[in-house]
Every structure is written in structure tokens, then in C-alpha cells.
Amino acid sequence: MAKVFDCITEELQNFIASQHIFFVGSAPLSATGHINLSPKGLESFRILSPYQVAYLDLTGSGNETSAHLQENGRITFMFCAFEEPPCILRLYGQGYTILPNSPHWNTLYPLFPQIQGIRQIVVADIERVQTSCGFGVPLYEYQGQRQNLINWASKKGEQGIQEYQQQKNIISIDGLSTPLSKFS
Secondary structure (H helix, E strand, O other), X not given: OOEEEOOOOHHHHHHHHOOOOEEEEEOOOOXXXXXXXXXXXXXXXXXXXXXXXXXXXXXXXXXXXXXHHHHOOEEEEEEEOOOOOOOEEEEEEEEEEEOOOOOOHHHHHHHXXXXXXXXXXXXXXXXXXXXXXXXXXXXXXXXXXXXXXXHHHHHHHHHHHHHHHHHHOOEOOOOOEOHHHHHO
């Protein structure tokens, strides 16, 4: 049932492009640390090459993925078909964050939708590409992207978002610092 690929093939790239949600998994090195699993949407995922991907990370209640990447780099992405045909795709890799003040920001940021509330871009070098059947995943009908986060960020404004990030996004729930802590 599971199949491993050498890279993100054209067929798999098409599968990714047709998904409206993806999941990001990361974990600290500590066995007692919290594993993080986050759903993402808003058409924020991009394939940079058959071996590299990125997503535009928006301000949230925590910044666990960024902290984990800074500590150990491990990241997994999962795409799951909620329509026919069934399929689950996992991309395993080593990731890192690109902050708005990074020299790489101006190259990557134009690839993404211009959304208020941006925090960073997460880039991952993919080491393993694997599909599995997805036969047990229920069927769901896509209705659209929620606008709550965009509306929240718009209401807060740039200064309000920066203040929120300083309060909520510089230390993980396990006490790990994030790249944003360098600017606090």
C-alpha cells in the first residue's frame, strides 16, 4: 500500500496543488516535549523544486514548529485527499524559517498570496516522499477558506501583530526559543 518516491513527482505536485489543507508535524528532541501537529490552509504551500517546499506561516497562538525547527530541523507535511481518489502523502525533511528581515525573504515572499498576519516562511529540504492508501479517510466537501485569521490580523494592524508575536510567539510551550526571540 505505501509507496516511496525519490522526489516530489509531477503527479504528486498536482495532488498537492489540488489540496486545500495540509498538516505540519514537528517535535522537540526531548522525550517529554510536546509533539506539534498543525493544520494549514489559505493556499499557503509552495513546491520550490522536487526536493524543496515552503509555506507562508501566519501568526498564531503559538510558534511550536519554528521552535522545533530551530532546535532539530525535523518536519513532516501530510496531505490527505478528502475527495476521490483516496491518497495520503507525507513529505519528510529538514526545515528552517525565513524571517521578513532575512536576505532570502524578498526571493520567496512574492511566491505567496499577500496576506496580513504573516510571521515567517518555513522552508524544508525533503528527504523522503511517501504515499499511503487513505482508504479509511472519510469524504468531505470543500466549502472555502475561512477568513477569521485574515480579519483578525487586519483588525490588529501591523503594530498589534508584532506585539502579539512578542507576547505569544517567542517561546514554545516546552520553553524553546523561536527565531522571533532574537528580535524581542
